[in-house]
Amino acid sequence: MNQKNHAAASAVALLLIFAVFVGVLVGLNTYTGPIITENENAAKLAPLYEILPEAQGFTSLYDYELPAASDLLDIPSTVRYIYEETSGLGYGVRLSTTEGYTHDPIEIAVVIDAEGTVTAAGVTSYPDTRDMGVDTYPLTYVGQNSTLADVSLVAGVTFSSSAFKNAVNDAFAALIANGLAKETVKSPEQLLGELLPVVFPGIANKAGVAQNEEGYEVSGTYIQSGIKALNGSGFAFFLKDGEENYLAVVNAQGCLRVYDPQGEDVTDSVDAAITEEVLAEAAASQDDFTKKQTKRLTKLSAEGAELEALPLDGIYSTVVAAYRITAGDTVTYGFAARPYGYSNMNLALYYVLDETGAITAMNDDDLILIQEYFSDYVLDESSYKAGFQGLTADTFTGEQALISGATVSSEAVTTAVNDIFEAFATLKDTGVIA
C-alpha cells in the first residue's frame, strides 16, 4: 500500500534527520562548547582588564550565579564576581548596585591588593542622568584602605556616589571576611562621622548624608567641628577631650546626647564643661521657628486654642517641635517636621494628632519646592491633606503621601509622617503625653 509505505518511510526519514543532527550537534558542542564558555568568561573579565591593564590573568573565586561552587562565605549581595589576579596583584571584584538615584544598576569594578589597599577602580556602566565624574571619581579611591576615610561624595550626586562608596565597602567586606585582604582600623573621627546619621537621622537626607547649613563653622575648647542641620532639626558637634573623641547631638529643642566612637551613650559621664559648651553653641545658633509653627498649628485648631511646647527628649528625627493644644475641652497634639526634599531643600510640615494618635489635620509651608514644580506633578492640595485624616501609625503605608510625579517630595512627606508617629509614641512612653 503506497500510502502506508509512504507514511512509514516519512517517519523513518524524519527520525533519521533528527537523530543525525542531534549527533552532529553533540559532537560540535564538545569542540565549540569550551570556546563559548571562554568567550563568556572573557566578557566577564573585560572590565577588570580595563582598569588594571597590567593584569596577567584571573582565576575565578566567586560567581554570584553559582554561589555554592565557591569556598567564600558572607558575600554581600552587590558582589557579582571575585577573581584572584594570577601574578599577585590582588583581587578583582565586580559589583552591581541599585542604590543610585535612578535605581538602575550601576556596574563597578575594583581591584584590592592583599594589604587591603585599592589599586584600581572604575565604573563599567552608569545609568544616572547626573554626572558624578565617571572617569575621575573612581580614581579618588585608588590608594584608599578599607576605612575609605579620605573619600568624599560628589556634591549634588550624593545618591549615586554614595552607592559607589557602599559598593567598594562591600568589596572590602567580602575580601576581609574571607581573609583575603587586610582590614584597616577606622579612626575614631571616622567612626563618629559614620555614627552621626545613625543616632541623628533627622540631620541626614535619604542617602544618609548629613546636610550642613552653608557657611556654618564652629570651633571651641572641645569642639573640633560642627554641623548645623540644613533643615533646622538641630546640631552635631565633633569633640575632643584630650585623647578621647566624642560626638554630641542636639535637637531643635535643645536636648543633648553624647556618644563615643563605639556608639555608647556617654552623656552622663563626660565632663560638664563639654556639655555646657555644646549647649551654649546650640542655643546661640539655633533658628527659632516657634512663631511660624504656632501660627500654622493654631490655624489647624479651633479659635482661641492654647499651645504648650513639649520637650523632645530622645527624639532626633525630622520632628522639630511638639505642642499640646488645648481648645476648651479638647486636647490635641501638634507636630512640626522639616524633612529634606528635592535638592536637599527642606519642607515644613505640620500635623495635628488627637489623643489616640490619629491625624486630624495637616498644613504645610510649601509642598512642591521650586525645582520639582517644573516636572509633571499632579496635586490637589485640599484633597491631599484631607487624605491624611484619621491615619494612625498602623494604617499609614506611605501610599497616602504619594504625589504623582513628585517622588522626592512624596518621600519627604512619608519620612515626616513616620517620624511624627514615632515621636508621638515616644512621648506617650515617657509619660509626657498621658
Place this chain on the structure above:
Amino acid sequence: MTFKSLLLLIVGGVLANNYALEKFLGAAQVIGRAEKRKGLARLGLSVAVVIFLTAAVVWPVQTYLLAPNSLGFLQLMVFAAVVLVITALTESCLKKICKEPLGAFFPVIAVNSAVLGAAVSSVSSGTGYLEALFSAAGIGLGFAAALLLMAGVEEKIEEQYVPKAFQGLPVRLLAAAILSMALVAFK
C-alpha cells in the same frame, strides 16, 4: 506572581509586545493575505492554541531535560520537533471538533516564527511555569489580534488606489508600519 501581573502578561503580549507587529515574529503570516474574515478568527485562535501548547510542553522539557544536562545547544532542534508534533496533534483534534477544515495551509501558518519565538522566550529569562504559560497565551492572542487587524486594514486598502509599485506587499508593509506605531503607545 500575583494574578494581576499574570493578566498584565497577557495584555502586554497582545498590545505592548505584540510579537507580529513589534518583534516581527510571525509578521510574514500576518501580512500575507489569508482567507476571508470569517475563518480568520478561528485560524488565529488555533494558532494561539498551538503557541500555548508549545510553551506548555517546552518549559518542562527545557527545565528538566535540557538545562540540567547542559544540552542547551539542542534547544532549537528539540523545540522544532515539539512544534511539529503539537501542530499535527492540534490539527487532527480540530478536524474532529470543527466540521469545516482550517485549510491545508494551517500547518504552514501554524509553524511560524512566533511559535518558536514564544518557545524560546518562555524558557529564556528564568521565568516560572505559570508566567511562561500566561505570556505564551498573550503572544498567541496577540498573533490572532494582529491577523484580524491586518485583515480589517486590507479591506480598506482594497478600496483605495495604490501605485503599481506599491501594490501587494509594500502597501501592506506600510499598513503594518502604522499599526506598529499605534501599538508603541501601549509600551
Place this chain on the structure above:
Amino acid sequence: MNEKNALLKDPMLLLLLCACPILGATTNVLAALAMGGALLLVLVLSSVILSALQNMLSRQAKLAAALLLAAGFTSVLQQLMHAFQPDVSSKLGIYLAVAAVDVMVFLSTDSRPLGDNLKNSVIAGLFLIVVLAAVAAVREVFGNASFAGMEISFLSGYKVPILMQASGGFAAFAVIAAVINAIRAKKDICLLSYADAAGFLASENGTKEEKS
C-alpha cells in the same frame, strides 16, 4: 512547466516569507550580511538534503523534514557563530534561531531534481542577501547615522530614529519592496498570497484544494 517556477519568479513571495529576518536583523549592516549569509547556507544545505529525501516523504512529512533540516543547520551555524563571532551572534539574537522557520516554507515547495533545487536555493539566498543589505543600509544610515557600526559624522544631525524601531523597519522594507516591484514591473506580477502559496503547495503535491 511555467507555474513551477512562479515562486522564484515572484520575488515578493520570497520577501514575504522571509519578512521576519529582514525586519529583525537589519538594524546593522554587518548583522544583516551575516543573517543573509546564514540564510543562504541553510537554504542551500537543506535543499540538497531535502531533494535527496523527497521521494521518501509524503506532503506533510516534507514540511516537517524541511523544518527539522533548517533547524538543524541553523543550530550548527548558531553554535559556530557563538564560538567564533559572539558579537555578531548576539546582534542577531533570536532571529537567527527563527530563520529556520522562514526558510522552511520556501524549501518545501520544490519537488524538482537536485540541480534545479540547488540553483533555486542559491539564487534565492543571494537575492535575500541583497535585500537584507539594502534594507539594513537604509535603516542604519538614515536611522542611526552609521554604517556597519562606523559613525557617519555629517549625518548625525539628521537621524530619523524611528527607522531603527519596529514601524520604521516595516516602512523601510516597504520602500525596498516597492523598488523591487517597480524593477520587475515589465512583467505582470501580482502578489501570490499566502493562501495561493499554500494552495500552490497543495496542488504541487497532488492534493486538490479549493482557494477561498
